[in-house]
Amino acid sequence: MTMSRAMEIRGRIIGDGREPLICTPLVARTRDELFPELDVVLEKRPDLIEWRADFYAGLEDVAQVCELSRRLAARAGAIPLIFTIRSTREGGQPVPLGDEQVADLCVAVCETGSMGLIDFEMSAPRGQLERVRAAARSSGTRLILSYHNFNETPGDEALYAKFAEARELGGDVAKVAVMPRDVDDVLTLLGATHRASRTLAMPLISMSMGAYGVLSRVAGWMFGSTVTFAVGRASSAPGQVPIEELRAMLDTLQRACPGK
């Protein structure tokens, strides 16, 4: 059986212990688009909202990004935000910052205390990761250490090793997102997630992307993935389905499989 690893932020259990948590991304390019997008997303009552800040066109202005973080969090109320600058190496948008500046911005955003979680790629240089981790800890921000592979699905051992690496590097949450080339790759991702969920004492997030991977988005919770991403207003990765449809499928599956 999968051990549940409820996600807790500043003493509060997200989603009242229900799983999976549904996270919807914000992918606005401008300030003018960001808050209307948030309002659309909030109406859909996600459990988490990820600000995919790599989509945002004004990252050079650290003070403004910090201010936006505070304002987004204030408007989102009880729904925790994840701050994410996904690198182009791992499927993100081009940003006008170097890697050190990305780490600096992540540190600054952590220090606002407005974000529930921050996503940082575990492939980053160790020094950058340690700075972000320290800022996350001192600010009470949960650190998601993530690994994305848009080309393929590594084998079971390699996937397990990524979850374990997130733990070793001091992450609070491990995230693994990979691209299947065949439906069998979806089974590999689910199996590795289940194995990791039985041995690592931390919440896990995993998904297989693209068309085949939709199965992992609706059923990953059965294998120990705590969070699934769904479209609020627009998708941030291939294979995400609209939150209403995801929720309907989860309702059916969870009634059929209440033991999980």
Add this chain to the structure above:
Amino acid sequence: MTMSRAMEIRGRIIGDGREPLICTPLVARTRDELFPELDVVLEKRPDLIEWRADFYAGLEDVAQVCELSRRLAARAGAIPLIFTIRSTREGGQPVPLGDEQVADLCVAVCETGSMGLIDFEMSAPRGQLERVRAAARSSGTRLILSYHNFNETPGDEALYAKFAEARELGGDVAKVAVMPRDVDDVLTLLGATHRASRTLAMPLISMSMGAYGVLSRVAGWMFGSTVTFAVGRASSAPGQVPIEELRAMLDTLQRACPGK
């Protein structure tokens, strides 16, 4: 990629080539219950209807069972029927017939020419199986050779061997239904189905039963299972979900994964 193995009966492709086909069971105990159950099921527009005749209390009367078969088929119109007497060894109801008499009844029902398919367990003695196979062939009835295990999920090789055995024994369709003890067993069943679908030139039906197995009922088609069973009026095996809910989930998954 999975090769599609459309199911064809008397020259007609069932479900116009759409997959998965949705099959709903009839589990009435009496004549008085059987036709009202059929009417309820017909309203839900399944692609196939399985008469689980082991639930029916009057199997001793061969002539009557043959007459019921004809009447059910006439009322079902274009929707093909599967005739099944599931043994208690493989999860069925107790019946007042010995194994030879079951085979005799299956032969007689085939000879009515009313059934689109007949399900026969591949564990049956070879002589019985050959008699039923001959009657199926001469009457144009498709032969499903089936294997059920309500205790556990055999390993990948053993599952694959069951699909292959159905082929070797001259079945037109191979069916494998097994019970998972853990969610990983569901992955094993899906993986073995996919492997078999790439090598065996016949339609396959597979499912993992019970609560965990619901995943296979909604996603088995991605791995090469041509038919999924859903509840019309009442379930015939653990883990079946109502046809309306199954159809809604299939719609969402198939829009997300149109390539399959």
